[in-house]
Amino acid sequence: MPTSFRPELLTTTVAVVAVGVATAYYFYVAKKSKSKGCLDPDNFKEFKLVKRTQVSHNVAKFRFSLPTPTSILGLPIGQHMSCRGKDSQGEDVVKPYTPTTLDTDVGYFELVIKMYPQGRMSHHFREMREGDYLAVKGPKGRFKYEPNEVEAFGMLAGGTGITPMFQVARAILENPVDRTNVHLIYANVTYEDILLKEELDSLATTFPTRFSIYYVLNQPPEEWDGGVGFVTEEMIRLHCPAPSPNVRILRCGPPPMNKAMAAYLNTIGYTSQMQFQF
Structure with missing residues (x-):
């Protein structure tokens, strides 16, 4: 048996293994993300609000569940989706929003919303409570991104x-x-x-x-x-x-x-x- 042990060798090995595992996991999730997502570009679909976190007096984070724990939203990087709700007069209103989550975040998506006093869609989000549903359609947008396309x-x-x-x-x-x-x-x-x-x-x-x-x-x-x-x-x-x-x-x-x-x-x-x- 060896009589000496090099801790730095173990540290390096662990780091390499950790990076390898992280990379493998990323590509596993990325591969799943290429499967069909939950969004429909032509029809609104409803998603349940499962958690609302108040960030400040007029900002909240809304987490919506997807159909299964492994479902993905299906939103390309840099694109947005249309959200539909009711304003203070009960009239339909539609506004674009970009989630802060990615398709590597499976089973849910999140929106960070700033609610303005006179905002029509702001009223809808201000009134939303856990258990309510949000109508969403997409993806939309002209932005397209490929890794390493620019420096x-x-x-x-x-x-x-x-x-x-x-x-x-x-x-x-x-x-x-x-x-x-x-x-x-x-x-x-x-x-x-x-x-x-x-x-x-x-x-x-x-x-x-x-x-x-x-x-x-x-x-x-x-x-x-x-x-x-x-x-x-x-x-x-x-x-x-x-x-x-x-x-x-x-x-x-x-x-x-x-x-x-x-x-x-x-x-x-x-x-x-x-x-x-x-």
Whole structure:
């Protein structure tokens, strides 16, 4: 029997095995995800709300169950779905939303919803309770993504526009064969308005060399080390990858922000092929 033992060898072996197991699991789930999902692009289908978690005074996370514990929603990366509900007058209303979950999250999907006082669909979500059903149709959207199609993404998000960005970033970073880097600028009015902050910070901690995030607040707290005001051309130059055929810039936010960002991107030199607006 050997008389000495090298702990570092065991540590390396365990790490390699862990990565191998994680990679095998990812591809197993990814393979299942290519099977038919639960969404129907032409007809609304109803899904049961099984958990509602209040995140702040006007933001909640809604978890909906799929037909079986191994069912997948069937939503391509970066696409959205139409949700139907009733406004305060009892009239039907339909609005697009992007889940924060992926098809690797089997058996359920989640929506993070900011409920505005006068929002018609906001009223429906505000009234929803566990056990209620949500009518959903999809997938919808022009965005198509293949792993490693670009070297880096720059992302410009404002308010609830973070949800498609979070979905794309998660899909990239959790794929063991995707080496794409992600640089996100996320703008809000106040600190309390920042959606998915814990999840975003976790991505930055877990993937420090591949994911960076720069928060911008119009009304920051007293001690704040992020950006102040609105997203500027200089912020984009500092925190997003420079224009290149191997770079793509995604943007999603309120119409005034989208318009301003498009003008900045054009000035910096990003071609129309390098840009996509959700």
